[in-house]
Amino acid sequence: MARSRKTDFPTLSPLFLPELEAGDPELLTIRGSYELTRFADADVSERDLSGVTFSECELIGLSANNSSLRGARLLETRVEQLNAPVFPAPRVQLREVEITHSRLGAAEMYDAVLQQALFAHCKLGWVNLRASDLSNVVFRDCVISELDLVDARLKRVSFENCRADVIHLSGAKLEHVDLRGLEIGTLSDAASLRGATLSSSQAASLTRVFAEHLGILVED
Incomplete structure (x- = not known):
């Protein structure tokens, strides 16, 4: 008899x-390292902050349109009210990070590592997490236009009261991924749902996706 699987x-x-000490956002530099500091209420758009490290910091009310965070590291850091219509952050590392009440448009976060990360009350546009590693990640009360998880690896990831218009999952590896709190618009590659948990209503709404994957023609 098959063993039941628990999420x-x-x-x-x-x-x-x-x-925390108050820091001057104007002094942030490429590959800079900052600890126990709060950076608040500033526009750092168009800045190159590649390789920057924030450890036990707060980033509050920052505008960061097209600020490069390539290879940045955020460790035990809180981010609130971040506004970035373009957010280039490939290979970013987030560990024990909270990102709340923020708006990110085109978020380039491919090849990223997300560990113990919370996204709450955020409006996200195109989120590119291709080939990224996500473990112990929660999306809560988020609206996502397009979520690209192609070739990503997800372990213990959940969505709570979220909506995603489009999800790309080709080549993704899922383990204990709870999608029951996610309203899904369009989904690519049903085969990559292996390792996910769906509600019965979600499974019913994705019948055509499953049928196409199995080569079944559904007609009335």
Whole structure:
């Protein structure tokens, strides 16, 4: 008899930050390293911040349109009210990070590593997470236009009260990925759903996707 499979949920550690010093966002530099600092209410758009490291920091109310965060590292850091219509951050590393009440348009985050990360109350456009590693990640109360997870690896990832208009999953590897709280518009590659948990209503709404994958013609 086949053994039943139980979904393991993401494990997130509460983010408690000590007292932080106020930092000057104008002094942020490429490959800079910052600890125990709060950067708030500034426009850092069009800045090259590649390789920057924030450890136990807060980034609050920043406008960062087209600011390069290639290879940046955010560790035990809180991000609130970030606004970036274009967000180039390939190979970014997020570990024990909270991103809340933010708006990201085209978010280039391919080859990224996300560990113990929370996205809450965010409006996200095209999120490119191709070939990224996600473990213990929660999306909560988020609206996503297009989520690109091609060739990504997801383990213990959940969606709570979220909507995604388009999801690309070709070549993705899923393990304990809970999609029950995600309203799905269009989904590519039903085969890559292996390792995901769906509600019965979601499974019913994706009947045609499953049928196409199996080569079944559905007609009335």
